[in-house]
Each structure stands twice: as structure tokens, then as C-alpha cells.
Amino acid sequence: xxxxxxxxxxxxxxxxxxxxxxxxxxxxxxxxxxxxxxxxxxxxxxxxxxxxxxxxxxxxxxxxxxxxxxxxxxxxxxxxxxxxxxxxxxxxxxxxxxxxxxxxxxxxxxxxxxxxxxxxxxxxxxxxxxxxxxxxxxxxxxxxxxxxxxxxxxxxxxxxxxxxxxxxxxxxxxxxxxxxxxxxxxxxxxxxxxxxxxxxxxxxxxxxxxxxxxxxxxxxxxxxxxxxxxxxxxxxxxxxxxxx
Amino acid sequence: xxxxxxxxxxxxxxxxxxxxxxxxxxxxxxxxxxxxxxxxxxxxxxxxxxxxxxxxxxxxxxxxxxxxxxxxxxxxxxxxxxxxxxxxxxxxxxxxxxxxxxxxxxxxxxxxxxxxxxxxxxxxxxxxxxxxxxxxxxxxxxxxxxxxxxxxxxxxxxxxxxxxxxxxxxxxxxxxxxxxxxxxxxxxxxxxxxxxxxxxxxxxxxxxxxxxxxxxxxxxxxxxxxxxxxxxxxxxxxxxxxxxxx
Amino acid sequence: xxxxxxxxxxxxxxxxxxxxxxxxxxxxxxxxxxxxxxxxxxxxxxxxxxxxxxxxxxxxxxxxxxxxxxxxxxxxxxxxxxxxxxxxxxxxxxxxxxxxxxxxxxxxxxxxxxxxxxxxxxxxxxxxxxxxxxxxxxxxxxxxxxxxxxxxxxxxxxxxxxxxxxxxxxxxxxxxxxxxxxxxxxxxxxxxxxxxxxxxxxxxxxxxxxxxxxxxxxxxxxxxxxxxxxxxxxxxxxxxxxxxxxxxxxxxxxxxxxxxxxxxxxxxxxxxxxxxxxxxxxxxxxxxxxxxxxxxxxxxxxxxxxx
Ligand SMILES: Nc1ncnc2c1ncn2[C@@H]1O[C@H](COP(=O)(O)OP(=O)(O)OP(=O)(O)O)[C@@H](O)[C@H]1O
Ligand SMILES: [Mg+2]
Numbered sequence: 001x002x003x004x005x006x007x008x009x010x011x012x013x014x015x016x017x018x019x020x021x022x023x024x025x026x027x028x029x030x031x032x033x034x035x036x037x038x039x040x041x042x043x044x045x046x047x048x049x050x051x052x053x054x055x056x057x058x059x060x061x062x063x064x065x066x067x068x069x070x071x072x073x074x075x076x077x078x079x080x081x082x083x084x085x086x087x088x089x090x091x092x093x094x095x096x097x098x099x100x101x102x103x104x105x106x107x108x109x110x111x112x113x114x115x116x117x118x119x120x121x122x123x124x125x126x127x128x129x130x131x132x133x134x135x136x137x138x139x140x141x142x143x144x145x146x147x148x149x150x151x152x153x154x155x156x157x158x159x160x161x162x163x164x165x166x167x168x169x170x171x172x173x174x175x176x177x178x179x180x181x182x183x184x185x186x187x188x189x190x191x192x193x194x195x196x197x198x199x200x201x202x203x204x205x206x207x208x209x210x211x212x213x214x215x216x217x218x219x220x221x222x223x224x225x226x227x228x229x230x231x232x233x234x235x236x237x238x239x240x241x242x243x244x
Numbered sequence: 245x246x247x248x249x250x251x252x253x254x255x256x257x258x259x260x261x262x263x264x265x266x267x268x269x270x271x272x273x274x275x276x277x278x279x280x281x282x283x284x285x286x287x288x289x290x291x292x293x294x295x296x297x298x299x300x301x302x303x304x305x306x307x308x309x310x311x312x313x314x315x316x317x318x319x320x321x322x323x324x325x326x327x328x329x330x331x332x333x334x335x336x337x338x339x340x341x342x343x344x345x346x347x348x349x350x351x352x353x354x355x356x357x358x359x360x361x362x363x364x365x366x367x368x369x370x371x372x373x374x375x376x377x378x379x380x381x382x383x384x385x386x387x388x389x390x391x392x393x394x395x396x397x398x399x400x401x402x403x404x405x406x407x408x409x410x411x412x413x414x415x416x417x418x419x420x421x422x423x424x425x426x427x428x429x430x431x432x433x434x435x436x437x438x439x440x441x442x443x444x445x446x447x448x449x450x451x452x453x454x455x456x457x458x459x460x461x462x463x464x465x466x467x468x469x470x471x472x473x474x475x476x477x478x479x480x481x482x483x484x485x486x487x488x489x490x
Numbered sequence: 491x492x493x494x495x496x497x498x499x500x501x502x503x504x505x506x507x508x509x510x511x512x513x514x515x516x517x518x519x520x521x522x523x524x525x526x527x528x529x530x531x532x533x534x535x536x537x538x539x540x541x542x543x544x545x546x547x548x549x550x551x552x553x554x555x556x557x558x559x560x561x562x563x564x565x566x567x568x569x570x571x572x573x574x575x576x577x578x579x580x581x582x583x584x585x586x587x588x589x590x591x592x593x594x595x596x597x598x599x600x601x602x603x604x605x606x607x608x609x610x611x612x613x614x615x616x617x618x619x620x621x622x623x624x625x626x627x628x629x630x631x632x633x634x635x636x637x638x639x640x641x642x643x644x645x646x647x648x649x650x651x652x653x654x655x656x657x658x659x660x661x662x663x664x665x666x667x668x669x670x671x672x673x674x675x676x677x678x679x680x681x682x683x684x685x686x687x688x689x690x691x692x693x694x695x696x697x698x699x700x701x702x703x704x705x706x707x708x709x710x711x712x713x714x715x716x717x718x719x720x721x722x723x724x725x726x727x728x729x730x731x732x733x734x735x736x737x738x739x740x741x742x743x744x745x746x747x748x749x750x751x752x753x754x755x756x757x758x759x760x761x762x763x764x765x766x767x768x769x770x771x772x773x774x775x776x777x778x779x780x781x782x783x784x785x786x787x788x789x790x791x792x793x794x795x796x797x
Contacts, residue, residue, distance in 0.1 A: 003594050003597070004595065006594065007591045007594060010583070010587065010590075010591055011580050011582075011583070011591065013582060013583060014583070014620070015582050016411065016413055016414065017413050020413050020417045023417070024417050024420065024421050027425070028421075028424070031421075031425050031429075032428070034429065034432055034433070035428045035431070037432055038431050038432050059424075059428070063305070063424045064421065064424050068417065071413070071416055075413060082324075083578045083579065083580060083581060084576075084578025085577075085578045085579060085580060087574055087577070087578075088577055088578070088579075088636065089595070090543075090544060091542060091567055092592070092595050092596050093567040094595055172265075172313055172316075172317060173264060175313060176268060176310065179305075179309050180268060180271055183301070183305060184271075187275050
């Protein structure tokens with residue numbers, strides 16, 4: 001497994017996907033900043049302490065980042081078929097579930113990194129805007145939200161990625177699915193039981209973005225873990241697939 | 245040119261996924277059923293239902309995303325199979341190529357919005373939430389055609405990105421970011437982004453939607469026009485550069 | 491007889507309604523080079539993929555090193571090196587980086603294995619050039635390097651010289667010969683360049699429309715290839731009459747007005763020539779001919795042959 005992970009990291013060398021992903025994160029920060037210029041009852045959004053960091057996280061998670069994570073994951077998996085390296089790997093032999101597992105781990109790491117990066121960018125902006133008004137406790141709270149959100153969103157979209165690895169050619173479908181799935185959270189977030197169950201909003205709940213009683217938090221956690229298990233099951237099924 | 249467009253349609257044969265994507269048009273109608281859930285036909289104005297089922301999110305998130313993916317797919321296959329160099333020596337002009345792709349996107353977009361319209365009517369009437377009135381349906385269809393026709397123009401920048409480089413990663417990310425930007429700018433700077441301009445056109449005369457100021461159609465068309473023009477020029481430059489794609 | 495390294499029994503592959511490989515019994519012996527011949531679409535690649543377990547087998551069996559592949563992948567794959575069609579690599583990495591990934595994943599023991607194989611195939615070590623910038627031949631060379639990276643006992647090469655220049659082809663040929671003679675490696679190679687196979691293979695299998703029409707050693711095939719005498723005369727009808735009456739030849743064929751083929755090579759040609767002259771038939775030329783492998787190939791496949 002260590003070697004496979006090492007190989008995965010080498011394969012990312014000079015790969016555009018990292019640039020594109022982080023560029024998208026910067027764009028999210030920028031776009032939300034523009035949104036902050038909106039005046040509501042004579043006060044700009046951005047002037048409220050903490051608004052920027054909250055909005056960047058929630059808007060990003062609703063519209064951009066899940067699709068991005070799904071894209072990274074499906075790219076990592078589909079490239080082996082697309083670049084026709086799968087047959088060479090099978091002949092080594094590298095087991096397919098292990099390979100995909102390694103790719104999932106890399107995707108999870110990248111998802112967390114992406115959120116950490118977004119956190120850094122928004123934090124710097126927020127400090128530049130409000131400086132002293134920001135206390136250590138809320139910074140810490142945001143750090144936790146972003147990190148947990150990173151893992152949560154990864155878990156939430158992991159079944160989508162797992163499906164991609166089975167569909168092979170139709171990874172486009174997965175991208176569309178990931179996008180609709182993530183912004184479906186808008187509607188799922190409106191009512192309670194669904195809000196805790198729907199994986200994307202469950203990630204919000206676990207991260208502490210939504211106020212939630214312990215029961216709901218546990219429910220959300222279970223929902224996320226169920227997603228993880230579901231994708232594991234989907235990946236297991238790959239074992240039997242032949243025809244490279 | 246007509247031949248080029250016809251061949252584009254031929255290329256879509258047996259591409260199941262392209263047609264599967266149309267199903268995304270039914271997402272909002274389904275959501276609206278749940279949203280209006282308990283209410284009955286007496287309480288809901290059909291237009292109010294359509295506002296949800298066809299005029300919300302579908303035009304400014306789902307449709308652009310789907311069109312962006314479609315652009316990427318259309319261009320990607322050509323790039324992947326080293327087909328471009330065969331096209332250039334036929335010869336096919338760079339702009340002919342670009343506009344034949346655009347024609348497909350336009351056609352697809354109109355189909356998508358029509359499906360969204362029928363999906364909305366169907367969802368509303370079947371679930372008994374609204375009554376079928378000719379007046380509201382006519383309004384719905386006109387609006388959907390309006391969106392279906394305008395959206396591809398607003399998506400020209402993404403098509404330009406998709407056509408003028410090799411991978412699929414960048415166009416897809418552009419689609420996501422571009423759509424998001426359009427969505428956010430709707431409230432902040434409507435006339436800066438083609439997608440939010442398009443939304444402005446859509447919103448200008450929907451009953452029950454209050455805008456801060458009346459929509460300035462000149463600005464809207466100027467915005468879509470200037471972005472579209474820039475995309476066409478950009479594509480032309482990119483495609484001619486070192487006879488790209490070879 | 492050497493043990494069988496690859497043996498297939500009634501190997502069959504059906505894609506949809508089309509039977510692409512039909513009851514193929516292939517026998518590759520240790521230390522020998524087996525050339526699989528066939529026209530485009532004959533099913534060579536499919537046979538190799540099935541042997542390697544890269545595609546499912548519709549019916550029939552494959553034994554590799556006397557074992558079934560299923561369940562023994564960990565033991566069998568490291569003993570095989572293969573190129574199937576044009577192999578893919580990661581385009582964003584250099585050739586060396588690509589090979590290092592595969593070496594690491596295989597757990598190759600020798601530290602400078604990558605450097606050595608690159609030297610063997612004639613590619614620079616630690617070059618800056620990315621795989622996406624490689625030429626067709628360079629890509630193929632890298633594929634060969636990857637196939638021999640772990641010093642396998644069995645090589646399965648699907649058109650390995652595809653895209654190589656003449657010198658490259660000769661190099662690869664010598665290299666494969668060498669592997670076989672000095673290291674007792676076994677090679678299964680597919681090709682449609684007949685001259686290439688004649689120069690290299692010990693055994694030959696001819697695959698046509700998914701059916702293995704012929705499997706034999708090259709020497710045996712060459713013996714079987716008909717030899718004949720090509721006779722060019724002024725009048726074939728008269729000449730035929732003379733040959734039948736005087737020499738009791740029945741095994742001949744008339745090609746056209748001036749050409750005859752005699753399949754009895756034991757005839758005394760000097761005598762034949764003299765007799766024909768005296769009968770007032772002028773002999774323009776007479777020569778002994780051998781059917782080439784290509785002619786033979788045409789004959790068994792009943793087609794126009796391949797170049
Ligand atoms: N995935 C597939 N699905 C359906 N048919 C296939 C598939 N792969 C190969 N075939 C068919 O199987 C037949 C044999 O193909 P194969 O690739 O084995 O030929 P080949 O002998 O290697 O030819 P070439 O010399 O051109 O490489 C062809 O008719 C091909 O169309
Ligand atoms: Mg082949």
C-alpha cells in the first residue's frame with residue numbers, strides 16, 4: 001500500500017489538476033468576496049466579522065467544492081484507463097481495489113488540503129479586514145469547521161467517485177451528479193430530519209456550521225460514515241471486474 | 245456550414261450520456277413537488293409553481309453546468325482521438341468548427357428547457373398541485389424558450405475554453421467557477437456576467453418577482469455580446485496558434 | 491521435448507455475436523520464440539489478452555507455466571513481461587519517471603534496473619522529455635523497456651516493432667534472439683510482418699478469422715513449402731504434351747501461354763531442356779523456386795496475403 005501511495009504521488013507531478021483545483025479555490029474566495037460587497041440595510045455583508053469565512057465555506061461547499069473533489073477523484077481513477085496504463089498495472093500485479101483505495105486516500109488528502117487552503121486564504125482576508133476584532137476562539141472554531149468539512153464533503157461524495165470507477169467512460173455523469181447532489185443540500189437543509197441525514201448537509205452539521213442537538217450530530221455522523229461504507233462496498237465489487 | 249452541423253449531430257449517435265444529461269432538467273420539478281408538498285391546487289398559482297420548477301436554479305445553475313459539460317464532451321472527444329488534425333486537412337475552418345459545436349449546444353439547450361417546461365407542467369398537474377391553464381403554460385413555454393436560446397450565448401466563454409485546449413479538467417472547473425460566479429453576481433453586479441444578465445432577462449417580467457430597478461435590456465445584451473465576442477476572438481487566436489491540436 | 495510454458499485448450503472469445511477467437515490450441519515451449527501470424531483483426535491481440543487474463547475468456551482454458559492464472563496472479567505475473575498493443579504511460583512524467591513507478595510497484599530488486607533497460611532499448615536515462623512528447627517509436631521502446639524491466643522468463647509481445655525504424659527493428663530482433671539463446675527465455679510474439687517472423691521465430695502459428703489454421707516449427711513449414719520448377723517456354727500446350735509423353739510428368743500446372751510450374755523437383759532439367767529444344771519448343775528460362783512464407787500464408791488463409 002505504501003508503494004502504491006508513493007506511486008500515486010509521483011503520478012501527480014506536473015499534473016495540471018492540482019493547479020486547477022487550487023485556482024478554483026482561490027476563485028471561490030474571490031467570488032464570495034464580491035458577494036460581500038452586497039449591501040443589506042445599509043451594511044455590507046463583508047463588514048460583519050466572520051461573515052466572509054462562514055460564507056466562503058458554505059457557498060463553496062454548496063456549489064463548487066464537492067464537484068471539485070469528485071472531479072479530482074474521478075480524474076485519478078479514470079486516468080489509468082484513459083492513459084491505457086491499467087493493463088500494465090494489472091500485469092504487475094496491482095490489485096484494483098487497493099489501487100482505487102490509494103486513489104481515494106489521495107483524494108481525501110487533497111480535499112482536506114483544499115479546505116485548509118481556502119481556510120488560509122479567507123483567514124488572511126478576514127484578518128486584513130477586521131484585524132483585532134477576530135478572536136482566537138472563533139479562528140479555532142473556523143479551523144475546525146473547515147477541516148471537518150473537508151473530510152465530511154469527501155465522505156459525502158465518495159460514493160459518487162466509487163460509482164465513477166465502475167462506469168469508467170461515463171465519469172461525466174458523476175460530475176453532473178456531484179454538482180446536483182451538492183446543491184440539493186440547499187433544499188435538504190430546509191427541514192430537520194432530512195438536514196441531518198442528507199450527506200452534504202450532514203457534513204455541515206458535523207462540522208458545526210449548523211446548530212444541532214447531539215442526537216442530530218450523531219445522526220449526521222452516521223450518515224457520513226454510511227456514505228464511506230457504501231463506497232467501500234462499491235469498490236469491493238470491482239474485484240470481480242475483468243476486461244481491462 | 246450546414247454539413248458541418250449535420251456531421252456534429254452524427255457524432256452524437258450512440259452517445260447515451262449526452263441524452264441522459266437531459267434528465268437533469270427534471271430535478272427542479274421534482275424538488276418543487278416536495279416543496280409545495282401539502283398545499284392544494286386552490287392555493288397555488290400555476291405561475292408560482294413554475295417559478296420554482298422551471299425558473300429557479302434550472303436556468304442559472306443546472307442548465308449552465310449541463311451545457312458546460314456538454315461543451316467539454318464535444319470538444320474533448322475530438323481532441324482525444326487526434327481527430328482535429330484530420331479535420332484541419334479536410335479542410336474545416338476553425339470558426340466553422342467552433343460554430344458547429346455551438347449549434348449543437350444551442351439545439352441541446354432548447355431541448356433541455358423544453359423538457360424542463362414539460363416536466364414542470366407534468367409534475368404540477370399530476371401531483372394535483374396546480375391546474376392546467378393555457379395562459380400560464382404559454383408563459384412558461386415562452387420563458388423556457390427564451391432561456392434555452394440565450395443560455396448558449398452566455399456559455400460561449402466556456403465553449404471557447406473547452407475548444408481551445410486539450411484536457412477536460414480546465415473546462416470542467418471553468419464551468420463550475422463560471423456558473424458560481426454568475427450566480428453570485430446576480431445580486432452584486434448583474435450586468436458584469438452573461439449568466440446573471442441572462443437571469444435578468446428571465447426575471448424582468450415574472451409576476452411576483454420584485455427587482456430593485458427595472459432591467460436594462462441594452463446593458464444585458466451588451467454584456468452577453470461582449471463576452472461572446474471576446475470568446476469567439478479568443479478561440480480564433482488559440483486555434484490558429486501553431487495550428488493547434490496537432 | 492521442452493516443457494510447455496503456455497498452453498491453451500479450445501480457447502474461445504465471443505464479443506456480442508461475433509466469435510473473435512475460435513477454439514484455439516496454442517503450444518509455446520520453453521526457450522523458443524513463437525510467432526503468431528495473422529491479418530488485421532485475426533484475433534492475435536485478443537488471444538494474448540486472454541492468455542494474460544486482461545479480458546474474460548468465453549470458454550476454454552489457459553495454462554501458464556503449467557498453472558491456471560486465476561488465483562496465482564501474484565506468482566505468475568512477475569514471471570511475465572508483456573506489451574499489448576501500444577502501451578500507455580503517464581504523459582506528465584518522463585520516461586525514466588514512468589519506469590521508476592513500475593519498478594517500484596513491482597518491487598524490482600536491482601537498483602539500476604531502470605538505467606539498464608533504458609540503455610538496452612536505446613533511450614536516454616533521466617532525460618527531461620515527457621512521455622507526451624515522445625515519438626511513436628520512442629513510446630514503443632519505452633513499452634519494451636517496461637516489459638523487460640523485471641527480467642521475466644516469458645515475454646508476450648504484441649507487435650513490438652510497430653513504429654520502429656529498420657535499425658530499431660533489427661536491434662529488437664537481435665535482442666529477442668539473444669534473450670532466447672543465452673537466457674533461455676520464452677517469447678510469444680505477434681506480427682504481420684512475415685519476413686520479420688521468418689527471421690526470428692522457431693515456431694509459427696497462423697491465425698485467421700479467429701481460427702488457428704496451422705501450428706508448426708518454422709523448419710517444418712519451410713520443408714512443407716512446395717518447391718517447384720518454373721519453366722518459361724514458347725508454347726505451353728506443346729511443352730505439356732512433351733512432358734507427359736516423354737517424362738511421364740503429371741504433377742504440373744499451366745500458368746499462362748508461356749509459363750509452366752513443375753512440382754517434381756527430381757526431374758533432370760538438362761534432359762528436359764534438350765528434349766524440348768529438339769521438339770522445336772524454345773525454352774526461355776527454367777529455374778528452381780521456393781514458395782516463400784508469404785505464399786504459404788496466402789495459400790492457407792486463402793486470401794491475398796499481407797505485406
Ligand atoms: N472490445 C471489443 N469489442 C468487440 N469486438 C472487439 C473488441 N476488441 C476486439 N474486437 C474484435 O475482435 C477481432 C480481433 O481483434 P484483435 O485486436 O484481436 O485483432 P488483431 O489480430 O490483434 O489485429 P491487428 O493486427 O490489427 O492488431 C476484431 O474483429 C475486432 O473488431
Ligand atoms: Mg492487435
